[in-house]
Amino acid sequence: MFSHSALQPGRVPVVPFSIPEKEDDDDYIHRKPSKTNDSSIPTNVTFRFDQVIKTNSPESCWTYLLNLEKRGNPHTDINLLNKLKDCYSKIFSRLPMRQYSKNSSYAKMLVRYAELKGIEDPDEAQDHFIVARSNCKAFAFVHIAHAQFEVSQGNVIKASSILHKAQASNARPAELLEMAIRNLKAGEERLVPATNEEHLTGRNSLTMVSSLTALSNETITIKGKQFFILKMIGRGGSSKVYQVLDHKKQLFAVKYVDLEEADAQTIESYKNEIEHLNHLQQYSDQIIKLYDYEITTSYIYMLMECGNLDLNTWLRNRKSVNPLERKFYWKNMLEAVHTIHKHGIVHSDLKPANFVIVNASLKLIDFGIANRIQPDVTSIMKDSQVGTLNYMPPEAIKDTSSQPGKARSKISPKGDVWSLGCILYCMTYGKTPFQSITNQITKLHAIIDPSHKIEFPDISEKDLLDVLKRCLVRNPRERISIAELLEHPYLQLKPQKILTDLAALQSPNSIIRAANNLARMCNSGMELDVAECAKSSS
Structure with a gap:
């Protein structure tokens, strides 16, 4: 059953529910080679990935993902970025976090997935680095990755707090944490040298964010109907939006509102939204569909049509x-x-x-x-x-x-x-x-x-x-x-x-x-x- 305590929202701007737009796998994999960044992606990449993921080996999956990423630059190639994120999501669905969180290759995948997600939406970084740190706290590189992100956002004090908390929890290797703390105090832009950074994650960049729920097998129940959470796709001051599947494998978006954390004006705004959607959707196909909702004293669930991508x-x-x-x-x-x-x-x-x-x-x-x-x-x-x-x-x-x-x-x-x-x-x-x-x-x-x-x-x-x-x-x-x-x-x-x-x-x-x-x-x-x-x- 879905845990409400896991949904403590941060005070951030509202992000609408959307799914990153990507090409169909066949279109992406089997296109004719060109001189663009994705030209060297092999035509048998899907077959190879299916074989690798069936091994249930984080090490094999991590090696595969590194080789795939070396074939282009996800910062400039949207097709490669979406392909990588899709692979990570499938791996996390196959390899549950509770079983593999003490595996270093798995921890590296959590960090890199967070970074890749952050290319498009840095606002999600906080949630997903916290997930990685809380579940893989023994690895120093996970904490350093989060601290590096905070430095990139200008949050030096928060970065320092992350590193010192990692020290207090005895994350290893301790020497690496000490180096990061020294470099932070010295005002260095990079907390660890590039060579060490590559050793930590297998890549030469530590950037940002991802989905809390893509890494779990949680469900949401709305009026007795159960929905399987795929990933978090948006969040607001008191709300989070999840991409979910029902038992017929139909895709929906669920907006969850934590009323215990919301003020009266915020609660009124969500009730206002439900009222308007209920009234308007019958009059136009250009209004997002609201299929069902559930309101209690502590939360609101809204079951909605799931979009492919927001216009922004x-x-x-x-x-x-x-x-x-x-x-x-x-x-x-x-x-x-x-x-x-x-x-x-x-x-x-x-x-x-x-x-x-x-x-x-x-x-x-x-x-x-x-x-x-x-x-x-x-x-x-x-x-x-x-x-x-x-x-x-x-x-x-x-x-x-x-x-x-x-x-x-x-x-x-x-x-x-x-x-x-x-x-x-x-x-x-x-x-x-x-x-x-x-x-x-x-x-x-x-x-x-x-x-x-x-x-x-x-x-x-x-x-x-x-x-x-x-x-x-x-x-x-x-x-x-x-x-x-x-x-x-x-x-x-x-x-x-x-x-x-x-x-x-x-x-x-x-x-x-x-x-x-x-x-x-x-x-x-x-x-x-x-x-x-x-x-x-x-």
Whole structure:
């Protein structure tokens, strides 16, 4: 049975439930050799891995993983990174931690898996280094790896505490800990020399993080139904999100909220989220599905649709966004927000992390701070500013209170339009409109200052440029509406342009995703001359 005591959450920003996007194994393994980083991965890698994992030998598994990683750089090759993480997950599922935690090769795998996970999401590092340290406390290199991570994050005091606790618990070799402590005191960037570091883990880098639950065989029971935990895929101030399987091997996400650690406002926000999801999902496929939930005095469970990847991570993994994919996802976002607005709900915190990719389509998640407004009003006043600064509309920042010392901000559907415009701007230019301003106070002033001109570098898609300019208008009364955006010429599909954009998609998965979305857009009534499209392709 799932232990609630194992879920003491840290105070960190909310991360939506998502699964790292990766190619199908066959596509990854059997592609033709090229000059990219993954070109030397052998075609029989799956066969070899299956043979190795059946040995139940941590040493054999570790040797295999090291050889696989030597064939490329997981920091720059997303396919290799995902392949490695998948192999580690399968090994941990086969070799339970309680049985192998005293094996040094197993401890090395825990550390390296944590580091690889951290390439995409350093925020998870804390949990997973703690798991490695608590289960493999006898090995000095495990503690040093965690301390090295803390140094990379600028947490020198915490790194020192980790090393001294390792000393107190008699982790071995003691000499290695002493060396790390000396180097930390001396202000050295590396706690141990590279040669020793390679000896510790078999690699020449100690970086970051992974999943607590991928290393266990725990289950969650919701209203009598049992779910097997695969891994933790997100966390928030009082919540953690797990990827789970039911007895039919169907994939779900479970959000667990520890109410004993949450304040009244946080508890209310989760109940608010359940209420909104229950009400909205029947009206749109672009709202994440809530299948079931369980509320007690000490916890909340929410059984939800499991996404493939959140939009924020998807954007981070790309140097540029293909115009066709950008258009598809923009329409998905508009449809989702249009639905909540029609039901009197303003989201107030739209950002890429609040959209998740599910079967080639974007869906809206996280309604914790969403607000209802009555049909006969255009906006409401809120007693505190909410939202993420890079996506926050000017009217949510301005102090509109007539009472001294009590700040209030205006919340309206047009605020969500501004936030969507910032997301589209990021998908177009690779950054948000005010991202380059690093000082937060200066950024706040720039957002509300009409004299601070937003830059719109020229692009070939003039309809897209028009959408951006009309979304990012500071006066909400003059800002374009969601209904107008859905009718905008930018969303009209042009056959010749479609073929050009499809040709620019380089991975099979991207082409399939684009094709699926293209079909959806055609079915939804978007104008497309199929005959003309066929003629253009000949």
